[in-house]
Amino acid sequence: MTAPQPEPRPAVPGLDDVVEIRRSMPQASVERLPGYLRVLTELSSHGVTSASSQQLAELAGVGPAQLRKDLSHLGSHGRRGVGYDVDTLRERVQTALGLVVELPVAIVGAGNLGHALANYSGFGARGFTVVALLDASPALVGTEVAGVVVEDVARLAEVVRDLEVAIVVIATPGDQAQRVCDVVVGAGVREILNFAPRALHVPEGVELRSVDLGSELQILAFHSRERSGRPQV
Amino acid sequence: MTAPQPEPRPAVPGLDDVVEIRRSMPQASVERLPGYLRVLTELSSHGVTSASSQQLAELAGVGPAQLRKDLSHLGSHGRRGVGYDVDTLRERVQTALGLVVELPVAIVGAGNLGHALANYSGFGARGFTVVALLDASPALVGTEVAGVVVEDVARLAEVVRDLEVAIVVIATPGDQAQRVCDVVVGAGVREILNFAPRALHVPEGVELRSVDLGSELQILAFHSRERSGRPQV
DNA sequence: AACTGTGAATGACTTCACAGCC
DNA sequence: GGCTGTGAAGTCATTCACAGTT
Structure with a gap:
């Protein structure tokens, strides 16, 4: 669950490569x-x-x-x-960690998971505020969840810009994730947390982290089998 | 979100260390x-x-x-x-991945997250069945969620053994996670997925994976700051 | 000609072990 | 004596590049 892109961090093409100012952390x-x-x-x-x-x-x-x-x-x-x-x-x-100010977060997808995330108290306690919740379903748009009114996902770009959203959480079904992701990137967001079970592609410079619950269980299943099962073929 | 334990995979102390039979995968x-x-x-x-x-x-x-x-x-x-x-x-x-049979999963904690996980359709589609849902709150015990009746967490060990649970998902508040974890390990479970915001300690031989939503956002926040903020100090 | 499978090279991360400071 | 900070050593993972196969 990490940036899955095969981007080999490009060497800094700076003029003065003598002095490495970027004391970046691993x-x-x-x-x-x-x-x-x-x-x-x-x-x-x-x-x-x-x-x-x-x-x-x-x-x-x-x-x-x-x-x-x-x-x-x-x-x-x-x-x-x-x-x-x-x-x-x-x-x-x-x-x-850049937690001096509260960072505004938007959650796309108000289904089971999006709902749970919006209600998750850990966010506020850790430096984040959920400022928007969006969904494609007309049945959900307009309802209130965790003190936020659900917006139509069609207004995504607009909302992101108006509320100066810093981080977007994608909690949509897999088949909509890439489309949402593209819109989000287009709106200028550069930090994305993806819960949809898909590998998303983002342009260089956008930080993407993915968490897939199914995958986590499957990784555990591997170890479970490794123990009790035969040692592969 | 990985096994956070500092266990340096112990070298095999086998007699015949000449032939490495364990063709284990990285x-x-x-x-x-x-x-x-x-x-x-x-x-x-x-x-x-x-x-x-x-x-x-x-x-x-x-x-x-x-x-x-x-x-x-x-x-x-x-x-x-x-x-x-x-x-x-x-x-x-x-x-x-050991997905030849459906693996029985138990979820501890029927709050926001546990609820969402129990309803998450991705589990069934990926080789897992939620066979039990447990919680400490008397208000929740006995109610039905996603076709499963919520059990009292006091019955955890019993349930795990009766239903031959292979994997336990911990979705409790942080301050109960280690206690639940100990019970689960005591009941013989060796694959645990933790969503509580705590570092859990498990004995050697138990596979633990942890996913912390707050941490994921904080990691993104770091990169956000790295860009716009000053280059540390 | 196209593409896999893999040793060898490179790079990243972790752990050791100890000098330096309190 | 206890503990941090860090170069050096060691371990693990990724990428390259090419021999081997269809």
Whole structure:
């Protein structure tokens, strides 16, 4: 569940390739930051002010060396011999993740999943606001879900621009996903989260993440079989 | 969203380490198989009988070389100069994923998400049957959702054993997830899909995959900021 | 001529192990 | 003594490029 595109991150064609200013973080590290943030927020809310990489790693479910290296990409924020200041680090990670302001999210597809996502309280608690919910079904358009009136998907581009949507969640049936995706990209959105069971194609520069519930179960099924079944053919 | 455990797959301590019998597939390849299966099923239903790695890869959103290498782990099934037989390959991938029989799935947590998952039609279509739905709330226990009566979560171990559940989906609030997980593992289940926003700990030999909606959005937010925001600090 | 299957090359990520600091 | 930050080593994954097959 990741960007499935075979885009081999193009080398920077900059003039001055001597000085590498882009101190970019490895994708794998980025994907662990939300986990660290969760742990730090939890500790903070319990009044814990300091923690070692050992402790944080245990809670986040990773190795201590990995956590330290991940955090080192954000700069030095721990104190040798002591550990990390929980609140300072939390704020640092939060900033790195761009969660200083609430980001407006639109959900396309108000079926089972879209409905559940709109009601999911975790969004608000984690820095996002669902500002729009859209669907193609006339029966749903106009109804209110989670405090938001469902709009016609035909108004998608308009809504995205008017509300300055930063991230679009696609929760439509598979056969409509690519069409919706194209409209969304056309409207200028560059962060898309796809729940439809299809591989979507996006132009370079657009970040796409896909989560497919069926696939997750199938991956588990593979391991289940690997154990009890015969060792392939 | 992957197994977050820092378990460094222990080297086989076998007596005869000369002959490596375990021709196991790389985890990364396993994670792409469901995508290939989806593409093959779709082509098959459209009456397409043959396809090249080029075509399949395009549809699956990966590179052709990667697809060929992934498939090579299942043995040779393509024909040089020609391509792959869609139906043969589909069956082969399906078998590798252990989808020869319908696998019984239990969902713990009948809130927004659990509800949506139970109603998600994709499960049945992909080789799984939701045989049980459990919740802690007395208001929900006894009600019927998606043709299944909601059971009390206290009966979890019992239900898992009686119905021979192969995979458990955890869709509870975060603070109950680890407790539920422990019970599930205790009941003998070795494949768990977690949607609760927590890092769960499982003993070796249990396969755990975690999907956290909030984290997915935060990862997108990181890239959003990377673009428009200042280049860190 | 077209296309697969795969060793070899490259690249990415993780873990180790230890110097440096508190 | 305890713990971070990080180069170096090790592991795993992707891509290349071509020999082999139809």
